[in-house]
């Protein structure tokens with residue numbers, strides 16, 4: 001069969017399977033036109049494994065059919081979509097559209113509502129390119145409304161409140177609003193200088209967290225997290241912490257609970273969430289596993305914000321000593337010596353090998369013989385076959401059959417976006433299985449297994465003292 005026919009077959013058969021599952025459950029597949037709600041999107045999770053090959057095949061079919069020059073120009077031109085999108089998000093257009101309801105708003109009315117000195121005609125052009133990428137809908141000439149994708153950026157508050165208290169714009173915002181705002185601010189600006197940075201002999205080979213594109217773009221010599229603590233960066237720091245807390249919610253539901261038997265840990269076992277942020281991960285565990293004790297460690301400023309969040313959302317955890325919030329620099333000696341689990345979610349990927357090794361070595365020195373290390377991180381697949389790459393259980397990622405790319409192509413591409421994000425902002429890396437295994441053993445840990453949650457970006461990398 002020709003490649004294009006084979007790709008079409010994968011799409012057809014996959015769509016039929018999904019439709020049958022939806023018919024059997026009596027729930028329609030969520031429409032792109034309606035705003036996102038977790039309830040209306042629930043059916044997607046049930047068919048996520050069926051959707052992966054279809055997404056991979058559809059993108060490969062487009063790449064095959066499209067005029068090559070068009071493909072490369074469109075890919076280079078994602079910067080235009082980002083520029084449009086960044087402007088729209090910054091101007092709180094999503095919230096104005098939510099308040100207007102499904103009939104949408106004319107761009108002139110949007111500009112009045114958002115109280116920004118913007119040219120409505122240019123805003124229409126920005127919204128139109130996004131609508132063409134299925135973000136927003138143009139429902140009549142120059143009249144736009146939110147759809148399932150754009151509505152995820154809704155900060156979830158009245159527009160008036162956002163305009164009155166811009167520093168608190170992302171506090172308690174659900175969904176991806178905070179996360180995307182990092183991408184269109186820090187990442188977007190760092191991206192603009194990346195080519196200069198990576199071909200400048202004074203920075204090209206650096207593994208220092210303060211010699212990255214972000215420093216070049218922002219004219220600072222502070223590493224990202226120190227820079228967040230600088231005066232003037234209050235919004236960025238708050239936004240980052242909210243983004244991380246909310247990121248737990250746009251994983252496959254309950255992902256943190258899967259692949260590691262938290263329930264089997266004896267009563268009173270201590271789980272130390274190292275670099276735990278304001279505690280989104282610990283909160284998800286705490287809500288289900290009340291028999292455990294938790295410690296969240298992070299930088300002082302973050303722990304202060306965590307204090308407010310837990311006081312508001314789960315005050316009893318602080319009152320009954322189930323949870324301790326502890327300022328701690330993970331480049332220094334680890335104070336907790338009786339941890340059952342050192343849990344690090346999306347921490348090790350932030351750092352270059354040398355820095356990551358220091359963090360892991362401090363944890364190894366504080367580990368008891370029964371301590372388990374649980375890294376919750378991406379595991380970057382190669383874009384070719386990985387057969388026989390490692391015999392550690394779970395090491396080999398599920399691969400797509402030909403003619404699809406073994407890594408499911410664009411269906412699995414987010415890991416590489418985040419990998420580049422690490423080059424831009426932190427100096428870390430989304431590591432392959434081999435790199436993870438080498439890093440762990442260089443710090444005295446033995447990789448035992450990788451527990452994958454189907455359809456999820458983050459996996460559990462479980463190690464014990466070597």
Ligand SMILES: C[S@@+](CC[C@H](N)C(=O)[O-])C[C@H]1O[C@@H](n2cnc3c(N)ncnc32)[C@H](O)[C@@H]1O
Pocket residue numbers: 225244245274275276277278279280281297298299302328329330331344345346347350
């Ligand atoms: C990518 S975030 C992950 C947060 C959290 N684990 C989660 O998944 O939501 C990395 C965390 O590392 C923290 N961090 C950075 N440098 C640190 C340091 N030297 N000591 C302790 N925590 C640090 C940051 O403040 C941030 O909360």
